[in-house]
Amino acid sequence: MQAPDTPDSIDRVIVDAILAGRITAGTRLGEQSLATLFSVSRTMTREALIRLEARGIVQVSSRRGWFVIKPSFEEAQEAFQARQAIEMGILMAVQRLGPEVVDKLRAHIVRERAAIASDDLEARSFLLGDFHVCLVEALGNRVLADILRDLTARTVLISALYQSVHDATASCDEHEAITNALAGGDLKRAADLMVSHIGNVEAGLTRAKDDDPLTNLRQALKLSPRRE
């Protein structure tokens, strides 16, 4: 992490940490803290945070601090709906599908299963989200890939926030079903499967955490709900 390769490597490290679930919604990202960590000046970290803010991944609260976004339940639903619409549209608009796309996806699924089998939670979180990025990247449209990457980061945050109970194995199975449909050239079916897959993940969300900012603390203290 010490290597300041590119000017936006800070962005990447933060986003990767989010995708891996090492950073969760609401986490504070202080300009000075990051600067110390990356051995750069506050200017650099501030610029990185500004970029991430423009990408909808962090928020600044005036003179209070920078925080990873903590979407409301409604915003969470909007994010999932956005992904449903976009990913469906992408699949329906596919003109030509090279075999290398399917190969890449199958290889990805192998890695997913490996991460699940070895209980590597970070790799699991990252790979399950990355499948969708991988798919759209393989289709060759960078514009869409960029959009989906950020949207996926948001979705990972949301899943952790509203503790999606959607099983990782189930997700992986659904990824496989989508890939199989693509391999068979049945784009319509792939699109339908994609919609239901994202819908399944969304359906696993629970509203709980949104209503009560004390939930985290309450859980940590093992208090039963609503008993102050």
Added chain:
Amino acid sequence: MQAPDTPDSIDRVIVDAILAGRITAGTRLGEQSLATLFSVSRTMTREALIRLEARGIVQVSSRRGWFVIKPSFEEAQEAFQARQAIEMGILMAVQRLGPEVVDKLRAHIVRERAAIASDDLEARSFLLGDFHVCLVEALGNRVLADILRDLTARTVLISALYQSVHDATASCDEHEAITNALAGGDLKRAADLMVSHIGNVEAGLTRAKDDDPLTNLRQALKLSPRRE
């Protein structure tokens, strides 16, 4: 323009200028020039430019300057394809369509026609792009609205760059047809019309400008092509 209401008002002014066609692809946006114009320090304009860069609207060339993006022909096609996929997906995913959406769109079309009739080129450019933003905004998903706003800005730049010959009146007619399909509740048809509408605009692009960076100068000097 003197009013520094919000910290990101600079962003908005620039994007609005792009949507209205007052700023075109490749325009230089100097940090100091903007700072003087907005009566702020270079820090502020730099932050605004960084935000716009994250949104894919401007680019920085190291120690040379900031420029409005000048997409290659391939990138232009990607942007249009992205819009086709996303907007189709949005329409296909609509659950419920309130009558106020149609009303809003009809009002928008009236303004489009007025701008066309009065030869107000800036309003025309802005409104023709804004129709799509308006539509997705009316559907109530802010995530998608934000994405489409930026994508629309890119598309407006592209249309000017590759001098789209698609007629404004035709675009407006197509907007109306889409709105009518929505009013009739025929979402599938609306989606199809949207795809062909965006396809029509894309089809009007000409590759010419991309090949020769001197085209602008050549045209300005009224030289015939390839006669140095």
Added chain:
DNA sequence: CGTTCCAATCTTGTATGGAAGTCTGATCCG
């Protein structure tokens, strides 16, 4: 006359210092 080189100038890149708002916790008062 054509070419090379260099210096002046313009641009962004980066660090730093102080202004100003926000929160915390101690102190003071009733």
Added chain:
DNA sequence: CGGATCAGACTTCCATACAAGATTGGAACG
């Protein structure tokens, strides 16, 4: 003891200064 007040220790916010690369125009040279 309970509640208001205020000092301080944070934080971001914003401006400024200087560093350093890029460009340009002209001078020097063949």
